[in-house]
Amino acid sequence: MNMSKINRRTLLLTVLVLLLGCASPNPLENYEELEPATVLAHPEAMPSEEYPPEVVAHGQYLVKILRCGACHTDGALAGRPNPARLMAGSSVGIAFTNPLDDARPGIIYPSNLTPDPETGIGGWSEREIIQMVRTGDNRHGGKALSVMPYLAYADLNDEDVRAVAAYLRSLPPVRHEVPANVPEGRRARAPYVHFGVYMSKDLVIDP
Ligand code: HEC
Structure with a gap:
């Protein structure tokens, strides 16, 4: 074995070690797999002056x-x-930008849907709730992020979506302020989860 062969091998090894050292860290290192809650309780509504009990029960x-x-x-x-x-509302948020791209994704915290006037939807009319659920258009003229699955609720018929609004408006108000949404790049102060569908960028869809 001559010197140049040894040198070449050392060089190769050094490059390999360097490459391994620089390999990008696992982006999911700080995440853990979760078991979602399977049994979910939905609160009992209060007697309503506005809606018949069967409408509220259907909404529930x-x-x-x-x-x-x-x-x-x-x-x-x-x-x-x-x-x-x-x-x-939830003190655990949902990431709406790809956490695999950015260790500090944008985060949204699902709102308080009880009729508390300050922290919930006490100020929302039946029509405003219906509009939000079916179209994602909120009463302030903005559009909800599709994390709120309004696309999945777009085909609720008038009777059903009205029953949903009737139930929400008949809930006992709970005072609970959810954390403020976090823009991408900022550090979140409250925990969050992420879910979503991610597609490989290197393969194209064959139509
Ligand atoms: C996958 C999670 C998820 C589910 C399921 C979900 N929502 Fe939401 N919802 C959200 C998030 C997140 C927001 C905040 C959206 C935003 O502000 O961009 C939201 C916002 C809302 C708002 C607006 C409240 C406000 O104060 O701005 C209403 C009303 C609402 N949801 C009703 C419902 C109803 C009714 C259902 C079931 C039929 C439902 N949501 C199911 C995540 C969800």
């Missing part, structure tokens, strides 16, 4: 099967659903 049934509480209840996204805060 719909909200249950559409699993609104899976996001809008504290502890449902991660931890354990908090029975004192059913439908009163």
